[in-house]
Amino acid sequence: MNFREYKIGSRAFGVAFGLSMSITLFFPSFDLAASISSEVGLDKQLTSGWDSGWQIADPLLKGLNKPLKVLVRKDPKSGESMEPVYAYVYPAGTSLPNGVTHTVNLGRGVEELSVKQGRITEARKETGAVFLIKKSDQLLTFEDKPLSYMENATATKGWTPDEVLKQAADSDILHAGSGKTMFVREGCWWCHTLLPEQTQDWQVFGAPPMLGDFNGESPTAFGSDRKGPDLLHVGSRNASKEWMMLHFFNPRLVQPHSIMPRFDYLWGEVDADGKKIDFKKWRSEYDEYREGKITTPPDVPMYAKDSEIRNLIDFVINLK
Amino acid sequence: MILKYLFAKNEAIPVGSAAIFFGFSAIIWFMIGTGLGSFNAAKLAFPDFVTGTEMFAFGHMRQVHVLAVIFGWISMAFAMAMMYITPILGNTRLWSEKLGLWNCMMWNIALALGLTLLWMGVTSGREYSDFPWPLDLAVAAFITIPLAVNVWMTIIKRRTQGIYTTNWFFAASTFMLIIVFLVGNLPEYFHLTGLTEAYMTWWFAHNVLGLWITPVAAAIAYYVIPKVTGNPLYSHRIGHLHFWSIVVFYSTPAAHHLMSAPLPEWLKSFASVEGVLILVPAIAFVSNILLTMQGKWNMFVENLEVRFTVVGVLLAIPLNMQGGFQQTRSINWYIHGTGWMVAHAHLALLGFSTFLEAAAVYLGLQTLMKRKLYSLTLGNLHFWLLLIGFSTYWISMTIAGLIQGAGKIYEVPYIDVVIAEHPYMIARWLGGTMVFSSTILWLYNMWMTAREGTVIPAGRMPHELAYER
Known part of the structure; x- marks a missing residue:
């Protein structure tokens, strides 16, 4: 037994599926290809x-x-x-x-x-x-x-x-280029969109992106699920490398209610002076600070010039 | 074990081996996937829980959870269903058990490798199509194409004259999955960039749900309900309407995922209208199945497989009411990018489709192993933990999403939204953990069924036997 008696059905399926593919892929491709880079x-x-x-x-x-x-x-x-x-x-x-x-x-x-x-x-x-x-x-x-x-x-x-x-x-x-790789690899875009919305968001997150703003970019990674603020124009709101450094090392240092993960591992092995970073000591001191045993948190080590966190901070600050 | 048949002659492999292998693999991937989900949810509720390690960072694990559940649990359960339902409906044997076994083994290997790489951060950076293109090609070659060939050949070699509704869906969906998968990943093979890349990402994400997960899950219900209740399908014609409206209406609204991106306005408007029309297949499906239940509603209470199936079908009602309307401009601006969407995605995958697949796996494993389910109590516990855990998750994330939407339109400082969402993040974690625990019970129950379940005599259905525990 073969598909013979289903000839009409399979042809109709081909037409229906092909038509919807042309509407959703072929026709939009003209408009998308015509976008002029801003x-x-x-x-x-x-x-x-x-x-x-x-x-x-x-x-x-x-x-x-x-x-x-x-x-x-x-x-x-x-x-x-x-x-x-x-x-x-x-x-x-x-x-x-x-x-x-x-x-x-x-x-x-x-x-x-x-x-x-x-x-x-x-x-x-x-x-x-x-x-x-x-x-x-x-x-x-x-x-x-x-x-x-x-x-x-x-x-x-x-x-x-x-x-x-x-x-x-x-x-x-x-x-900033390597920083974009960090942004993708570390999954920053699972929580931070790069897409202020057209109908709101203007006041705090800034203008939404326009048609020509994406030409040649891959992946666009503008995210779909917002669990933190939009970052498309974050560099215009806050361009302080020091603040970024504290915030990436442990977000709770600058924003006690933040649910962002710590990205201290992006510092790598050594700090800017080539000294080994003692993460264990830092964490135990931070825990003492959190429990109120000491009044100031431990200092965040300055990152090395070739560390991954430098890339990421450069990328974020460059988001104007 | 089953692996010893990999190099056996096809005729020498016992009927159902491939389906059983797929069934247990699916349950194990479900356990892994929901375990990761629960772990991720804990991080959102308690940010200092396991932190500062690259391998356990949220951003490294979130996509592993999603793909483990979609490719591991849902798709493998589908493959399991296809490998035993397709031959039964064609009154024949599976075209090649051997291909099925190899398919399952390669699937497990490819998925384990892909998810490990993804976990390390090796990603294309595109949601739902996160695998880099060499892995995409491996998925096509070892997962989707062999599965489709096996299903099509079984249908072509059938010994019945007609093709039943379930098998239309199986044949069409396996075909559409291959097209959607290969086309949706074009940006990676050919380095398409910019809005084209963004649009294609969501074209893939939309169609993999609409043309693979939704229709195959529905096809399972078209089999399970008539088979177990003994009622014939209420209407073949409504089944036609369901099938054709899926192909026409569900394949077109991809752009509604990007209502706030600068895509062509005609495309967004068109997608939005087509998106409302998904109510046509949804209403056809739900009414057809519920009307098939006429006179057998006692089985909704008494029979585990029917209960799972009908709950899945009932969950399709809120799913499609949300899905049809939340993508219109008037509603989308409020809830886009909020926890509402996360809740909706879990309603589709953990609510609607998981319940239908669980029914297929329960029924299929018992039928093929010719063993009655080991423990009804564990089965009931699995059902209720899954349902209560899912509901907790869904309700808490829906509320969190509405809070977030209000915060968004009134542009309150984002940290206030985070603070307001905190209780719901804890509820979400509790719900997810309940789902995870239920899968452990399920795996144990199915394992014990294989070892100690009452033997089902030839020619009998599992539900015709009484439970002994």
């Missing part, structure tokens, strides 16, 4: 690089294969001071973001400007590249904002990743 979108994809979830170049999500966001205060060529500007540094071997490898993702207008004026197609993974975000005179079609585009400063100005990194102070280098 300045926020360019900043996000240049900051977070190729991918922040699992990728072959970073199988254990250690924050590898990621760019650095650097505040450039002095011209890397001449050494003269200049108007500070953020540069996105992709050291040699770092995968370039989706908008550079597939320029169509940038959207109409931004793509042409980035390719012709920004020369982004000349960027090469093998040699690395430095990117800037530039504003043009053209207006974004429906928002009346000037179109922004990517510029490959390695091609237009001759800035190499090494030169830019050499002239920058460590405090001007944001490891």
